[in-house]
Amino acid sequence: MNLDNQSTERHQRLSRAAAQRLSLYLRCVGRWPSGEDTISSGQIAEAVGVSDAQVRRDLAALGHLGQRGVGYDPRELAQAIRTALGIDRQWRAVLVGVGNLGRALLKYQGFRAQGFEIVGLFDSDPAKLDQEIEGLRVEPVEHLTARTAALQAELAVLTVPADTAQAVAESLVAAGIRGILNFAPVVLKLPRQVRLVTVDLAIQLEQLAFQVQHGDFRPPEDD
Amino acid sequence: MNLDNQSTERHQRLSRAAAQRLSLYLRCVGRWPSGEDTISSGQIAEAVGVSDAQVRRDLAALGHLGQRGVGYDPRELAQAIRTALGIDRQWRAVLVGVGNLGRALLKYQGFRAQGFEIVGLFDSDPAKLDQEIEGLRVEPVEHLTARTAALQAELAVLTVPADTAQAVAESLVAAGIRGILNFAPVVLKLPRQVRLVTVDLAIQLEQLAFQVQHGDFRPPEDD
DNA sequence: CGTTGTGAACTCATTCACAGCT
């Protein structure tokens, strides 16, 4: 079959925006009808809502994957994107804050399918301790630092109230966590070696209101 | 080439990124100790984690709000940001898909406080109909178009499975909705006059993995 | 042919540096 493990030549560094688009491309490419054995930049572009030039620019950054006049091999392309995004392996994560949002994320199918596994649950509410959710037992936050290290979790999902988020984040840092996905509406201050992605739901709604209010218009279909 | 429109009040159009930062500034400014009657770009910058020049550039786009040598008046500034973002008024929204995530959002405090009110709940699962959550009764999606118009909702929050998201979105469009906050992991195709903000949780985790994997591409910033 | 890959042009966004006001 495909011996696609050539030397990992990286042509250029991917921007955040580019990496985000790659995630979208991956969805499209991964779901491509298995009957088809090629996919073109134009087809990806249309499915995702960006320009074909953008798609080619992004994919070219991963190496020479396409055949001129033909297109890309969906399977090879999907694998290359996974590798570039760092999701060609399993990631272990803990979840802190087993409230409504935390539970929703736990049951969200998309995570495990993409290689993310929640391996620990923590909460400060004594009433929630020892509850079992999705096969995991809720543990007290006091054990967070020790247990996170023991569980060998590299990532953490933070769904705690805003006023405790910074303290919890520091416990995670102490446990040697490498990245935090934060849903608390605060700006966390972390050491530079710990990566942070914050998803602020209220801000997203504000963005929507802003766009509606402001009659934000753009000539082509976009975003 | 393009004749610029006649917008006179605003000095320049806000980019999406700028609007997002304004939301963050608003948090900081709104919480500013009421004893203090001024706040400087440097203070905002430090709280939010951007440069002071960035803050001044963003705020200058809202008009001349600052006093040279002094700073900004927190109350006046907060109001100006709210107006610019379009959250100086109430927004009515419906929520479609009363699953775990939908429930989490419903109970999320941040929304109502910022002027967003959920005025209708819809789900396709008969078992959920007539449940009462946060004072609202769950209605069948078949009523979505008619009820959304009757409720005078301008925005919608979509927390339905991926495979039904497009159809539900079209029902909302038929009801005259103006903006959709979409949590389904799909690229929705909407008419251009309907604004769309998509929050894809799996993609955010992938972003985090990508950043961790790739070490750092961000210059060390303040502390 | 059709499609990729990419220099070049272009647009958008951020930082610099300092004039101008308090």
Place this chain on the structure above:
DNA sequence: AGCTGTGAATGAGTTCACAACG
């Protein structure tokens, strides 16, 4: 003095346009 507002410079990101190739 301190701080804002902004032209100019820089940088990042996107599109254009076309050569290169199966």
